[in-house]
Amino acid sequence: MSLSGVSYRHANGHVALRNVDLQIAKGERVALIGPSGAGKTTLLRLLATHLQPSTGAFELLGCQPWALSVGARQKLRSRIGLIHQAPPLPARQRVITAVLAGRLGQWSLGHSLLSLIHPLDKQGATEMLGKLDLADKLYERCDQLSGGQLQRVGIARALYQNPTLMLADEPVSAMDPVLAAYSLSVLSREAANSQATLVASLHSVKLALEHFPRVIAVRDGQILFDKASSTVTSNELDTLYANDQLDAFAPFEPTPGQSLHIPRC
Amino acid sequence: MLNPALPQRDPAARSRLLLTLIALALLWPGLSLSELDLGVLIDGSNAQTMGVFLSGFWPPAHGAEFLFLLGRATLETLAIATAGMAMALALAVPCALLATRSLSISAVSRGGRPRPWAQAVRWPVRGLLIILRSVPEIVWALLFVRAVGLGPTAGVLAIAITYAGMLGKVYAEIFESVDPLPTRALIGAGGSRLQAFAYGVLPQATGEMLSYTVYRWECAIRASVVMGFVGAGGLGQQMDLSIRMFAGGEVASMLLTFLLLVLLADLFSQLLRRRFV
Numbered sequence: 001m002s003l004s005g006v007s008y009r010h011a012n013g014h015v016a017l018r019n020v021d022l023q024i025a026k027g028e029r030v031a032l033i034g035p036s037g038a039g040k041t042t043l044l045r046l047l048a049t050h051l052q053p054s055t056g057a058f059e060l061l062g063c064q065p066w067a068l069s070v071g072a073r074q075k076l077r078s079r080i081g082l083i084h085q086a087p088p089l090p091a092r093q094r095v096i097t098a099v100l101a102g103r104l105g106q107w108s109l110g111h112s113l114l115s116l117i118h119p120l121d122k123q124g125a126t127e128m129l130g131k132l133d134l135a136d137k138l139y140e141r142c143d144q145l146s147g148g149q150l151q152r153v154g155i156a157r158a159l160y161q162n163p164t165l166m167l168a169d170e171p172v173s174a175m176d177p178v179l180a181a182y183s184l185s186v187l188s189r190e191a192a193n194s195q196a197t198l199v200a201s202l203h204s205v206k207l208a209l210e211h212f213p214r215v216i217a218v219r220d221g222q223i224l225f226d227k228a229s230s231t232v233t234s235n236e237l238d239t240l241y242a243n244d245q246l247d248a249f250a251p252f253e254p255t256p257g258q259s260l261h262i263p264r265c
Numbered sequence: 266m267l268n269p270a271l272p273q274r275d276p277a278a279r280s281r282l283l284l285t286l287i288a289l290a291l292l293w294p295g296l297s298l299s300e301l302d303l304g305v306l307i308d309g310s311n312a313q314t315m316g317v318f319l320s321g322f323w324p325p326a327h328g329a330e331f332l333f334l335l336g337r338a339t340l341e342t343l344a345i346a347t348a349g350m351a352m353a354l355a356l357a358v359p360c361a362l363l364a365t366r367s368l369s370i371s372a373v374s375r376g377g378r379p380r381p382w383a384q385a386v387r388w389p390v391r392g393l394l395i396i397l398r399s400v401p402e403i404v405w406a407l408l409f410v411r412a413v414g415l416g417p418t419a420g421v422l423a424i425a426i427t428y429a430g431m432l433g434k435v436y437a438e439i440f441e442s443v444d445p446l447p448t449r450a451l452i453g454a455g456g457s458r459l460q461a462f463a464y465g466v467l468p469q470a471t472g473e474m475l476s477y478t479v480y481r482w483e484c485a486i487r488a489s490v491v492m493g494f495v496g497a498g499g500l501g502q503q504m505d506l507s508i509r510m511f512a513g514g515e516v517a518s519m520l521l522t523f524l525l526l527v528l529l530a531d532l533f534s535q536l537l538r539r540r541f542v
Contacts, residue, residue: 048453049453050373050374074452074455074457077454078455080454088444088450090465090469091469093468097464097468102454104451104455104456104457109459112456112463113463116464
């Protein structure tokens with residue numbers, strides 16, 4: 001996949017990405033880091049062909065997605081799995097159906113309608129959920145799960161899709177540190193097993209450096225650095241996350257000797 | 266006060282007051298245009314006429330022969346409403362799928378707004394739905410009574426046409442009012458429109474659709490009664506006869522039957538909603 005000179009401007013005129021050049025080889029595992037609002041999500045949605053670049057050339061899995069017909073682009077999209085930060089699952093849908101929906105792009109309409117009434121690949125869904133320690137929730141409704149469990153259902157759906165390119169937008173942001181590390185390792189192991197490319201945005205720099213050989217830092221819609229994670233210095237991270245506005249505020253410290261009154265409602 | 270710049274007044278107050286005044290200014294001419302005068306109801310001779318008409322309602326007719334006739338007419342009314350609804354659904358669901366914006370593929374990459382030309386393609390379908398429902402069912406019934414003769418067929422066709430227009434429009438809007446993100450995610454992962462509908466829209470829209478459909482079925486029962494007056498079969502036709510013969514007791518029995526039918530429809534709707542919402 002390659003981007004050269006890619007920019008993206010939102011409908012309201014806000015420029016989310018500026019002149020991005022990026023090359024990612026097949027099978028690579030890359031982490032995207034950077035402050036909130038830097039353009040990580042926009043970049044991922046652009047890679048998932050959910051957004052069309054305003055300018056620049058974009059090539060993906062050997063073709064130019066936006067030069068394709070609608071049908072061919074839908075076929076291409078079925079090879080791309082995007083894991084959302086808050087997985088968009090209908091509240092009343094059961095977990096098994098939500099996971100099986102990952103393969104809709106490969107299923108015929110008849111097969112998918114039949115599976116809606118009676119889940120046809122129970123084994124496949126159980127296996128994927130089992131990898132994320134969630135097999136017991138197979139027949140639960142999505143609105144009965146916690147945020148972290150929903151995120152794992154989202155990951156299971158993308159794994160079940162078995163895509164060539166796996167994109168993840170803050171896939172573990174609602175999980176506790178242990179579970180987050182575990183889920184990320186499952187994700188990168190599965191990607192490596194199926195020789196899929198994995199690009200994940202992460203808020204936790206520690207997780208990014210531990211689980212991904214290559215790190216791309218985004219700030220203000222531009223790539224600040226793009227290097228092997230072993231060579232990232234703490235100086236570079238400070239520059240990446242520097243926030244002039246927040247620095248102006250003094251950190252909150254209660255005056256010693258004075259008890260803090262928290263009003264009760 | 267922590268922050269002296271806090272707004273003192275509710276910024277929405279002015280526009281709300283204005284809206285209230287506009288609504289009143291629009292309603293008043295409406296009342297005078299419709300020549301509504303409640304005084305005539307309690308005017309001496311009018312009240313007496315109604316009183317005489319209503320006093321014939323008691324006791325409701327309950328002869329065996331009449332009850333048999335009533336049962337037949339009720340079944341016919343139910344059959345007209347149900348068959349009409351079934352035909353309306355067969356037309357409304359495809360039209361709603363074509364007319365709704367929520368299954369647009371181009372909307373995925375455009376923040377939920379389909380391309381202008383893709384939106385233009387939806388307009389003919391919306392236009393068709395508008396034509397179907399803008400002519401009242403009683404007019405269709407009069408037309409079909411002339412075409413296919415007196416009897417339930419005219420009622421079924423009239424309900425099918427008008428209700429297809431209403432159901433199609435409302436379904437399309439229900440599809441658009443549910444959370445669009447699941448649908449967009451499915452289309453964005455290579456699913457087709459219909460797959461995205463079945464896995465993204467339907468689980469969220471079932472309850473609303475069911476409750477509106479049952480409500481429309483209830484309306485179809487009432488409509489089939491009204492159409493009976495122009496000869497389209499069912500309870501309406503019986504009622505027309507009874508009113509003409511000043512058989513108040515029979516009219517009362519039929520009104521009680523309506524009450525029962527609507528009550529049943531309501532219970533059925535509650536049952537479905539409890540299961541699906």
